[in-house]
Amino acid sequence: MMSNEPYIKRKSRTLSRFLCQEMMYDFVTDNLDEERKQAMLDYIQRSEETQEDLEAFQEALNYCEQLSHLTPTEPLIEKVKSQSSLSKKIINALSWNNWPQPVKWTLQGALVSVLAAGVAIFIPWERLQIDLDLKSKGSPLYVAEQQTQEIKPEENVEPEINQATSEPQELDSSEAKLIAEEPTPVETIEPPLEPENKQEKVKESIVAENNNDSEVESEATKSRSAVVKSNLKGSLTRMYMTVKDFKEFSLVVEDFIRSVGGSKAGQVKLGWEKNQNTRYFHFTIPEKDYPNLMQLLRTKADTRVMRTPHSRVMPEGKMRLILEISSDD
Amino acid sequence: MTVDGISRTVSNFFFYALLDESLAIKASAKAYKKCMKKIDLKNTTDEYQAAIVHETYKVWSKYQKKLSELNQNIGFEGNWILPPHTDMGLWRQFLRDAEPEEFLAVLWSRVLKFPDERISQGLGVTVGTVRHRTNRGLKKLGSMRVTVFYDE
Numbered sequence: 001m002m003s004n005e006p007y008i009k010r011k012s013r014t015l016s017r018f019l020c021q022e023m024m025y026d027f028v029t030d031n032l033d034e035e036r037k038q039a040m041l042d043y044i045q046r047s048e049e050t051q052e053d054l055e056a057f058q059e060a061l062n063y064c065e066q067l068s069h070l071t072p073t074e075p076l077i078e079k080v081k082s083q084s085s086l087s088k089k090i091i092n093a094l095s096w097n098n099w100p101q102p103v104k105w106t107l108q109g110a111l112v113s114v115l116a117a118g119v120a121i122f123i124p125w126e127r128l129q130i131d132l133d134l135k136s137k138g139s140p141l142y143v144a145e146q147q148t149q150e151i152k153p154e155e156n157v158e159p160e161i162n163q164a165t166s167e168p169q170e171l172d173s174s175e176a177k178l179i180a181e182e183p184t185p186v187e188t189i190e191p192p193l194e195p196e197n198k199q200e201k202v203k204e205s206i207v208a209e210n211n212n213d214s215e216v217e218s219e220a221t222k223s224r225s226a227v228v229k230s231n232l233k234g235s236l237t238r239m240y241m242t243v244k245d246f247k248e249f250s251l252v253v254e255d256f257i258r259s260v261g262g263s264k265a266g267q268v269k270l271g272w273e274k275n276q277n278t279r280y281f282h283f284t285i286p287e288k289d290y291p292n293l294m295q296l297l298r299t300k301a302d303t304r305v306m307r308t309p310h311s312r313v314m315p316e317g318k319m320r321l322i323l324e325i326s327s328d329d
Numbered sequence: 330m331t332v333d334g335i336s337r338t339v340s341n342f343f344f345y346a347l348l349d350e351s352l353a354i355k356a357s358a359k360a361y362k363k364c365m366k367k368i369d370l371k372n373t374t375d376e377y378q379a380a381i382v383h384e385t386y387k388v389w390s391k392y393q394k395k396l397s398e399l400n401q402n403i404g405f406e407g408n409w410i411l412p413p414h415t416d417m418g419l420w421r422q423f424l425r426d427a428e429p430e431e432f433l434a435v436l437w438s439r440v441l442k443f444p445d446e447r448i449s450q451g452l453g454v455t456v457g458t459v460r461h462r463t464n465r466g467l468k469k470l471g472s473m474r475v476t477v478f479y480d481e
Binding site for chain 1 (some may be wrong): 332333336337339340341344345351354357358361407408409410411412415416419420435439440441442460463464467468470471472
């Protein structure tokens with residue numbers, strides 16, 4: 001009678017911590033044979049380190065179990081299913097919201113730059129500034145006193161028209177009177193006069209301005225500006241002051257002009273009696289003596305100074321001025 | 330498994346595999362489209378799972394390169410509802426430190442609850458290899474968790 005014992009006796013399979021670790025997954029998922037399983041149990045009971053390994057393993061399994069309860073939202077599921085078509089992919093790619101942040105920032109920055117450049121380049125800032133300056137109380141600009149004869153044809157100024165004409169030519173009515181009251185002898189002008197037709201146009205525009213028509217004034221300003229830009233290479237300084245003893249002071253001014261080597265620049269004499277209460281000086285002096293002249297005038301009374309471009313160009317080192325001293329009475 | 334079930338499974342896989350919602354949505358859509366081409370809805374769920382493993386693995390391989398270029402901050406936008414009190418930092422650490430094969434084996438096997446046989450069929454490896462990878466992955470994950478406990 002044959003026995004049931006095996007022909008070859010197997011050696012007992014001893015476990016180690018390493019082997020237990022390798023078989024841990026099979027152990028917890030019940031995939032070991034009974035003998036191995038019992039050996040594992042025995043070893044775990046004897047070894048504290050293996051017990052810790054088993055606890056850590058169980059914790060990892062519990063953690064995965066927790067993660068398995070993740071729930072995607074219904075919109076997400078629909079989105080995943082609907083994104084499969086190529087056209088929708090293209091639409092999705094073109095959608096602004098799906099673009100990367102750096103690309104969005106770059107495009108926004110570029111757009112702002114282009115807009116700013118367009119505004120700076122295409123808006124006529126010079127014309128806007130001219131209109132604004134003209135509209136400020138309807139009076140001509142008062143250019144700040146300058147030490148040098150810096151020509152600024154772009155400023156909103158009017159040219160000095162031939163003083164021999166009796167037609168008014170200033171921006172406001174008071175200035176028009178002044179020029180209209182110029183003496184009748186024709187003043188010889190050193191540079192060649194600008195063409196008659198251009199002067200006629202400018203005169204017409206200035207006449208229209210004297211009617212205080214703002215629209216015409218702006219148009220005249222534009223036409224004058226165009227003329228100014230092309231013809232005005234010299235400058236003329238106008239000064240106005242009001243003093244009590246204007247007669248005596250006029251003599252002082254006349255002496256000063258002569259002392260520095262100045263002379264009349266027009267037909268009328270220095271200190272010409274424009275009217276009962278006004279003395280008129282149209283003269284040239286060396287530029288270097290201009291500050292001294294201003295000091296003389298300002299120590300006496302406030303002086304308004306206006307420098308305008310002019311077609312008449314003075315020799316280098318000399319400047320042309322018109323001074324009107326009026327009575328305080 | 331229904332069509333929604335396939336979409337849900339694929340989405341969850343990429344959520345855990347990429348940890349970036351916008352990337353996960355794109356990858357899910359791509360993998361879902363490929364799965365639907367291969368899967369015959371008349372077949373059993375078991376056969377779906379092998380195809381899902383295969384296609385998700387292929388898409389994941391391409392996106393893993395993008396993932397390595399990112400700083401791997403978790404991008405949550407609310408498209409998935411996480412279980413309460415879930416420590417995603419631990420999972421992110423596991424994603425970063427574990428071997429890719431072990432990580433994926435744990436994900437398919439213990440999180441998505443795919444049978445080992447389907448995983449082996451989808452990857453083209455033996456069941457023993459899948460279990461070995463799963464074992465090592467869980468051991469790694471367990472050691473991280475213990476470390477966290479000790480730090481607490």
